[in-house]
Amino acid sequence: MNEERIHNLLFSSVYPLYVQKAERKGRTQEEVDQIICWLTGFDQSQLQAQIEKKSNFRVFFDQAQLHENASKITGIICGYRVEDITDPVVQKVRYLDKLIDELAKGRPMEKILRP
Template structure:
């Protein structure tokens, strides 16, 4: 399933701070912790807890969020379907990066082992 330009634009303009509380709820509802969520976000983006809070406070868009991120070199190992899209088939880099994060949060909520989530080989 291909993303549309409108879909990609909507994701780019969405603020990280508007989605972050949903990540917390999803993870905590299934027994995960905020610390684990921060570990996963830091692995993908390189953002420390303080930097993440700064980006939340600044209400940055996902576009800005991922422009500032230093994407993990193993991020390409994140595969599968999330929100109806096969991640490895998403053409738009920004949309693919957002779906990487969605997939990691989903795996954390499903209580996968951290070594698997963080693609430790």
């Protein structure tokens, strides 16, 4: 896994892909935003500001307040077990990927947003 490439990837370039993936499976942009805000602690205006600033994932997650239950996100995404990823930024990106994947697979929001 190329950590530096992931660190420098623009969140604003990946965000529309998250939305497209969810919408193809009958989910909504609002649900994607809810997941991102839950994970990062951003409110809707802060999320929009990150998109407009074209923050890369390193900056995006440096400014986030990761949810206290984020460590409950487990499983395999992109061939890697998320709980075993040692790079903190890459792990947070994969947390987000995993949550969006669960949304697209039809999992209920109350289970995606780990209580």
